[in-house]
Amino acid sequence: MAPETSTQIHNIGYRSYDGPRLGRAYARTSLFSQSLRGAYGLGRSAKSKVLPMLLFAVMCVPALIIVAVAIAVPGSTDLPIKYTTYALTTQVVIGLYLASQAPQSVSRDLRFKTVPLYFSRPIERVDYVVAKYAAMASAMFILTATPLLIMWIGALLAKFDFADQTKGFGQGLVSVLLLSLLFSGIGLVMAALTPRRGFGVAAIIAVLLIPYGAVTAVQGIAYSTGNAGAIDWMGLFSPITLIDGVQTAFLGATSAFPGGEGPSAGIGFVYLLVALGLIAGSYAALMARYRKAGL
Amino acid sequence: MTVIATESLSKRYPRVTALDRLSLDIGPGVTGLVGANGAGKSTLIKILLGLSPATEGSAAVLGLDVNTHGSAIRERVGYMPEHDCLPPDVSATEFVVHMARMSGLPPTAARERTADTLRHVGLYEERYRPIGGYSTGMKQRVKLAQALVHDPQLVLLDEPTNGLDPVGRDEMLGLIRRVYTDFGISVLVTSHLLGELERTCDHVVVVDGGKLLRSSSTSDFTQTTATLAVEVTDSDAHPDGTTALRKALTEAGLTLHAGAEQGLPGAGHILLVEATGEHTYDTIRDTVAELGIGLVRMEQRRHHIAEVFRDNDQPAYTAQQKGAGSDGA
Numbered sequence: 150m151a152p153e154t155s156t157q158i159h160n161i162g163y164r165s166y167d168g169p170r171l172g173r174a175y176a177r178t179s180l181f182s183q184s185l186r187g188a189y190g191l192g193r194s195a196k197s198k199v200l201p202m203l204l205f206a207v208m209c210v211p212a213l214i215i216v217a218v219a220i221a222v223p224g225s226t227d228l229p230i231k232y233t234t235y236a237l238t239t240q241v242v243i244g245l246y247l248a249s250q251a252p253q254s255v256s257r258d259l260r261f262k263t264v265p266l267y268f269s270r271p272i273e274r275v276d277y278v279v280a281k282y283a284a285m286a287s288a289m290f291i292l293t294a295t296p297l298l299i300m301w302i303g304a305l306l307a308k309f310d311f312a313d314q315t316k317g318f319g320q321g322l323v324s325v326l327l328l329s330l331l332f333s334g335i336g337l338v339m340a341a342l343t344p345r346r347g348f349g350v351a352a353i354i355a356v357l358l359i360p361y362g363a364v365t366a367v368q369g370i371a372y373s374t375g376n377a378g379a380i381d382w383m384g385l386f387s388p389i390t391l392i393d394g395v396q397t398a399f400l401g402a403t404s405a406f407p408g409g410e411g412p413s414a415g416i417g418f419v420y421l422l423v424a425l426g427l428i429a430g431s432y433a434a435l436m437a438r439y440r441k442a443g444l
Numbered sequence: 445m446t447v448i449a450t451e452s453l454s455k456r457y458p459r460v461t462a463l464d465r466l467s468l469d470i471g472p473g474v475t476g477l478v479g480a481n482g483a484g485k486s487t488l489i490k491i492l493l494g495l496s497p498a499t500e501g502s503a504a505v506l507g508l509d510v511n512t513h514g515s516a517i518r519e520r521v522g523y524m525p526e527h528d529c530l531p532p533d534v535s536a537t538e539f540v541v542h543m544a545r546m547s548g549l550p551p552t553a554a555r556e557r558t559a560d561t562l563r564h565v566g567l568y569e570e571r572y573r574p575i576g577g578y579s580t581g582m583k584q585r586v587k588l589a590q591a592l593v594h595d596p597q598l599v600l601l602d603e604p605t606n607g608l609d610p611v612g613r614d615e616m617l618g619l620i621r622r623v624y625t626d627f628g629i630s631v632l633v634t635s636h637l638l639g640e641l642e643r644t645c646d647h648v649v650v651v652d653g654g655k656l657l658r659s660s661s662t663s664d665f666t667q668t669t670a671t672l673a674v675e676v677t678d679s680d681a682h683p684d685g686t687t688a689l690r691k692a693l694t695e696a697g698l699t700l701h702a703g704a705e706q707g708l709p710g711a712g713h714i715l716l717v718e719a720t721g722e723h724t725y726d727t728i729r730d731t732v733a734e735l736g737i738g739l740v741r742m743e744q745r746r747h748h749i750a751e752v753f754r755d756n757d758q759p760a761y762t763a764q765q766k767g768a769g770s771d772g773a
Contacts, residue, residue, distance in 0.1 A: 163564060163627040166557055166595035170548040173515055179545040194533060194574075261531045266590065269493055269523035270546045271515045 177276040180267070184284030188250045189291075197253070204246045205292060208239055212296035216303025227313070228304055232297050232321025233402035236328055239296075240389050243332065244357040246292055251336035252349030254285055260344035264439070278435045285337055289329035297321045320400040328392045331424055332357075334431025335388060341438045360387035365407075372407035381412040385423055394420035446507070447472055447598055447630045448492060453501035455487050455654070462487040464654040465501065470632065474624045476641030476648040476662075477634040484654040485634040486526065489600050492632075493518055506597055519548055522591030522599035522629075526606060529587060532576025536567055536586045539575065540593050547594035554593075561589045564627070565619060581612040588619065592629065599623065601633040605640060617644045643744070671701065674715045674728055677738035685737040686713050692731045693717060698724060719744075 183192065189205070190198030212235070219228050236243065258264045267277055301318040305311065339356055340349035364387040371379035384390035384406060396402035398417020403409060412420060448470040455463040463484045479485050490496040492505050494514020503510045505517045530539065537558055544554035562571045565585040570578070575586060584604060591599050604620065605613045621644050623629050635641055641648055642662055650657040674689070682688040690700060693715070701716040717728060725742070732739045 164560060165628070166549070166553065168553050169550060170519055170594070171550060172519065172548050175548055175550075176546045179542070183542060183545075192538070197533075257531055262525070262527055262529045263531055265525050266523075266529050266543060267546060268495055269518055269521075269525075270543070271519045271548055272546065273515065 173271040173273070173276060176270060176272045177280050180272070180277065180280040181284050181287075184254050184281055185287050188254060188284060188288035200249050201246065204242055204249070205295070207242050208246075208292055209296050209299060211235075211239065212299040212303075215300060216306075219303060219309075220307045225307070227309060228300055231403060232300060232317045233324050233396045233400055234405075235296055235300070235321065236293050236325050237389065237393060237405050240357075240361075243289070243293060243328075244354060247289065247332050247336040247357070248350045248353040250288060251285060251333070251353060252340040252346040254281055255337055255341045256344055256346045256349045259341065260346070274436065274439050278432065278439060282333060282337060282432060282435065285333040286329045289333050290326060293325035293329060294322055297325065317401070320396070320402070324392065324396040324400050324402065327395060327424060328389075330428050331388055331392065334428050334435075338431050338434045338438070341435055357388060361389055363387070364390050368407050377408065377410065380406055380408065380410070381416050384412065385420060388427075391420055391424050391427075395424055445472060446470065446504075448475075448503075448505055448632065450488075450503040451501055453488075453491065453503050454499045455484070455491060455496070456499045462654050463491070463498070466651065466654065466656055467501075468649060468656065468659065470647065470649070472624075472630045473646035474621065474631045474633065474644055476645035477632055477651065478636065478638050478641060478648055479634070479651040479657075480636055483636075483651050485651065486602060487654075488651070489523070489602055489632075489634070492600065493521065493523060519594075520597045522594065522596040524587045524591040524599065524601045524604055526602040526634075528583070530575045530583055533574055535574055536562060536571040536578075536582075536589070540586065540590050543590040544593040549594055557593050557595065558589075561593045562586075564622075565589045565592070566615075580607045581609075581615070584608060584612070584616060585619075588616075592623065592627070596629060598630045598632065601631060603634055603636075605635065605637065613640065620644055672717045672719045672724065672728065672742055672744060674717055674732075674742050675713055675740040676715075676732060676735075677740060679735075679737045682735055682737055685735070686715060688735055689732065689737065690715055692735060693728065696727050696731055698727060 186192045189201045215229055219225055230238070258267070264277075268274070272280075297318060301314060304314040304318075335356055336353050339352040342352070343349055364383050368380045368383050371377070371383065381394070384394045390406070393402070393405055394412045394417060397404040397406075397411030398414050398420060402411075404411025411417075446469055448468060450466055450468045452465040452467055453463055454461070454465055466484070466488070477485050477488070487496070491498050491503055491510060494505075494510045494517050497511060506520055508517050510517060540558040540562060541554050544557055545551065549557060562568075562585075565588050567582060567585050567589065570582065575583065578586070584607075588601070588604065591601070601620065605616050608616055617640055620631055620633055623631050633641070633645065638650075645662050647659070647661050649659045676685040676689050678685040693700060699718040699720075701718065717724065719725070728742060729739070
């Protein structure tokens, strides 16, 4: 008889799986959480954590400084800048974040042809698009809302008026939510057009910056020639001025437009419609893009 | 029980007819789907996964209609695409876990099944390294693993031996065989290399130009035209056993082929004998016994399903090494 201590090789044969299969909704949620984590480099290599984390930190530092100033300066009754102004001032950081992470989220799947593997599983095209869009928008919201949260907590620590601050904070949150949806939509459409990540990055930066540059230049000219009406309408043509217009009209923000007037509620309604139209259009464009990207 | 059933299934694109009234009835086991490039194999797989509606006709997978139950089918079916589909910057484990969750497995089960499946396809320590550094053979195993990880009832494998060297190809074919015999998962495997399916499959379906050319069990295919590979030892009486046997078999009235396996190690010691029926086996056995040499092996060789294709002048034996460029790294 063989001694009990002798080495044995255990061949564990194939075991079948009888557990639960959670189906389509669960798969969609899994894709959402994987994409959202991926947007901050979590679950990816150490190298890919650097940029998103750095940009996140860069977004938060000014808010901390603002809070420090507000608390340190004696007799102050309000934060030095409004909640709604914060995203406008930091738009370059937001743009860089979008340009770096949107291609990461969708171009990779196209480039390495992983998309067919997703569509060979219970999810449908709509699930893929919704999960990716929601993940990108959530990542953008985390990026833009966290500094506002810091400012709000700081303002409460400084014992500023609670009702005022909370109202401003709420308005800021609505504004960055709209911004997150709009920017993510534009960024994902740009990124999904090309499997090349570099092109995606360049295209997103171009779409965010070139119209903004053009719009502010024309607005500047209109202002100096005294044509105030043109200033309001020009703002429709770049993403960030679109947000500016909406929040000036409805969310008590101070416009960054020349003259600081911003659109009235009437024109502001057009701004809101255009912004919502762009969000819906981005979604439709993504759906159309993945019609052919299946197998 | 029927695993895949199609009834006059057609798929027409504006300029080309990919499938033309294809009616199939495929049972459990390993089924080979053979056809040249463009014969409609991939189109059929797309339709079976419920991803592309058929122009006319109907199809059912595991008893579920592809038009109405696509999602349910995809939950029970695994798919391994022909092309590269792996992101290079994640490890095989991370990737397969993610794909398991995409198939609906809860997180813990996804991890356990991933570890099991990767082991079964033969990936061990390397599964923690980024996929970008894998050889073609290892990548094919990862692709197979992601198709099996959710323990499907059926896997659709699109050209799984593409780009593999002969040894890798044999290993992959062995693995595919085990998927059914050991795991109990039915397999539909496509290939344009007819020979390799003979040994692996229970049943072979040949399509060409979207039409069914032939559908029968592998034994039917090879019965009349099988080739036997015979290898013998040398003995004191016959220092060159192979030559002696060649001479004796020719005298016994059997047809011997010229060595078709040049380039493979030991090819010179293998005799290829045309089997015309059961008696051929007996003749070889008796001849070897008379010579007093040892019979190392006598096995059926891949061959001659190609004859089905001969009218359509398909280069069935072109050794295709398309994926060679992605080796190494």
